[in-house]
Amino acid sequence: MRVRLSVNGASQEHEVEPRLLLVHYLREVVGLTGTNVGCDTSSCGACTVLMDGESIKSCTVLAVQADGTEITTIEGMAQDGAMHPIQEAFREHHALQCGYCTPGMVMAAASLLKEHADLTEAEVREGLEGNLCRCTGYHNIVKAVLAAAGDREALV
Amino acid sequence: MIPVAFDYQRVSSVDEALGLLATHGDEAKLLAGGHSLLPLMKLRLAVPSVLVDVGRLHDLSYVRDAGDHVAIGALTRHRDLETSELLAAQVPILAHVAGQVGDPQVRHRGTIGGSLAHGDPASDLPAVVLALGGTLVARGPGGERTIEARSFFEGFLQTALGPDELLTEIRVPKATIVGAAAVRNGTTGVALVNMGSTPLRASATEAALAAGASIGDAAAVAAEGTEPSGDLNASPDFRRHLATVLVRRALEEAAS
Ligand SMILES: Cc1cc2nc3c(=O)[nH]c(=O)nc-3n(C[C@H](O)[C@H](O)[C@H](O)COP(=O)(O)OP(=O)(O)OC[C@H]3O[C@@H](n4cnc5c(N)ncnc54)[C@H](O)[C@@H]3O)c2cc1C
Ligand code: FES
Ligand code: FES
Numbered sequence: 378m379r380v381r382l383s384v385n386g387a388s389q390e391h392e393v394e395p396r397l398l399l400v401h402y403l404r405e406v407v408g409l410t411g412t413n414v415g416c417d418t419s420s421c422g423a424c425t426v427l428m429d430g431e432s433i434k435s436c437t438v439l440a441v442q443a444d445g446t447e448i449t450t451i452e453g454m455a456q457d458g459a460m461h462p463i464q465e466a467f468r469e470h471h472a473l474q475c476g477y478c479t480p481g482m483v484m485a486a487a488s489l490l491k492e493h494a495d496l497t498e499a500e501v502r503e504g505l506e507g508n509l510c511r512c513t514g515y516h517n518i519v520k521a522v523l524a525a526a527g528d529r530e531a532l533v
Numbered sequence: 534m535i536p537v538a539f540d541y542q543r544v545s546s547v548d549e550a551l552g553l554l555a556t557h558g559d560e561a562k563l564l565a566g567g568h569s570l571l572p573l574m575k576l577r578l579a580v581p582s583v584l585v586d587v588g589r590l591h592d593l594s595y596v597r598d599a600g601d602h603v604a605i606g607a608l609t610r611h612r613d614l615e616t617s618e619l620l621a622a623q624v625p626i627l628a629h630v631a632g633q634v635g636d637p638q639v640r641h642r643g644t645i646g647g648s649l650a651h652g653d654p655a656s657d658l659p660a661v662v663l664a665l666g667g668t669l670v671a672r673g674p675g676g677e678r679t680i681e682a683r684s685f686f687e688g689f690l691q692t693a694l695g696p697d698e699l700l701t702e703i704r705v706p707k708a709t710i711v712g713a714a715a716v717r718n719g720t721t722g723v724a725l726v727n728m729g730s731t732p733l734r735a736s737a738t739e740a741a742l743a744a745g746a747s748i749g750d751a752a753a754v755a756a757e758g759t760e761p762s763g764d765l766n767a768s769p770d771f772r773r774h775l776a777t778v779l780v781r782r783a784l785e786e787a788a789s
Contacts (some may be wrong), residue, residue: 380706396537432637437568
């Protein structure tokens with residue numbers, strides 16, 4: 378089946394098998410390998426991308442279901458060579474160790490910040506419950522997301 | 534994990550979906566949010582040869598005030614239930630529970646219709662619709678019919694829906710008290726999750742309350758007549774014990 382969608386603002390059009398998962402489409406067809414596969418069972422959130430601005434787990438969505446939508450991956454966050462404020466906050470607050478969960482964490486955080494005007498620490502923790510990190514213990518991730526939330530001007 | 538190959542058909546009307554179900558029978562499966570079906574297909578526990586994608590039937594995504602009840606389109610996502618002002622005012626328990634399902638990513642995709650039609654005894658929304666005494670509306674080749682939530686869940690992943698039917702609407706009475714139990718019109722509905730092969734009403738507790746028992750006494754019989762299974766998470770005995778504790782807490786919350 379033919380799919381046409383936007384990935385990080387660029388139009389894509391490909392013939393795909395209906396059973397192709399969105400994460401494999403992004404990684405293997407479009408060639409954007411920033412989105413990781415951790416569990417492949419919709420538990421870990423490493424594969425999180427935005428679909429029409431909302432976080433989804435791309436290992437549990439078919440590429441054909443994304444037809445006509447706008448997908449944003451971690452590669453689409455930096456603009457004109459400058460990191461997105463959430464990425465900056467992750468660096469500033471040392472919110473990653475091995476980095477495997479980071480693309481998914483950043484995308485989940487982007488969706489969370491869009492949906493909530495104000496966020497408490499508890500809300501950030503709950504809002505990221507679909508994303509697992511085996512390294513950091515979450516502390517600095519939460520700190521980074523709270524910092525990004527406090528710097529909304531820069532977030533746009 | 535890759536599903537077995539299938540044909541994919543995206544429909545733009547209920548009639549089109551019903552037509553495809555009529556043609557393909559048992560071979561076809563409806564796809565809504567895909568958050569129960571796709572994991573099963575990836576494990577190859579479900580191998581439909583045709584997927585009928587109803588995910589774009591936006592006409593079936595709504596929360597409406599219908600007088601004595603609230604009508605919810607089957608394709609309404611958990612996220613839209615969670616953020617519905619109408620539900621927050623009229624059936625807050627449903628908005629609250631929808632906000633507890635999985636995680637934000639799951640709630641951005643999963644639908645109430647998919648959750649009910651899947652018939653997993655461990656799922657949250659079926660139990661709430663059951664506790665509220667809701668009604669389900671289905672369309673099939675013979676037209677529309679309504680099914681009481683009480684007689685909808687027939688067994689593990691089995692419901693009263695035929696393979697040629699599509700769930701279109703869920704109707705729930707207005708009930709303004711939040712809790713794992715909902716109190717309305719002086720009667721109390723209590724439903725249990727994961728205490729058998731279907732979501733269950735805690736009938737012994739309901740009968741005790743109707744007969745004037747205290748919350749403590751009514752909650753103590755919450756597990757009566759249930760047959761929970763044991764798994765990695767909990768033994769049957771532990772589940773029976775938990776049911777009495779959680780029902781007591783829910784009743785206390787509903788009463789306060
Ligand atoms: C990581 C994860 C965590 C989860 N956590 C929870 C949780 O905490 N609590 C909880 O309750 N659930 C949980 N779920 C399940 C989730 O709520 C699913 O979204 C929901 O059960 C199914 O809805 P869906 O729209 O995704 O249905 P689908 O997966 O698309 O379909 C499920 C079944 O229903 C059928 N169907 C779908 N729509 C209709 C319709 N309109 N008419 C007739 N048949 C239909 C399909 O054919 C299929 O058999 C979780 C799922 C995941 C992946
Ligand atoms: S890889 Fe998708 S949730 Fe883990
Ligand atoms: S930084 Fe290693 S998994 Fe999160």
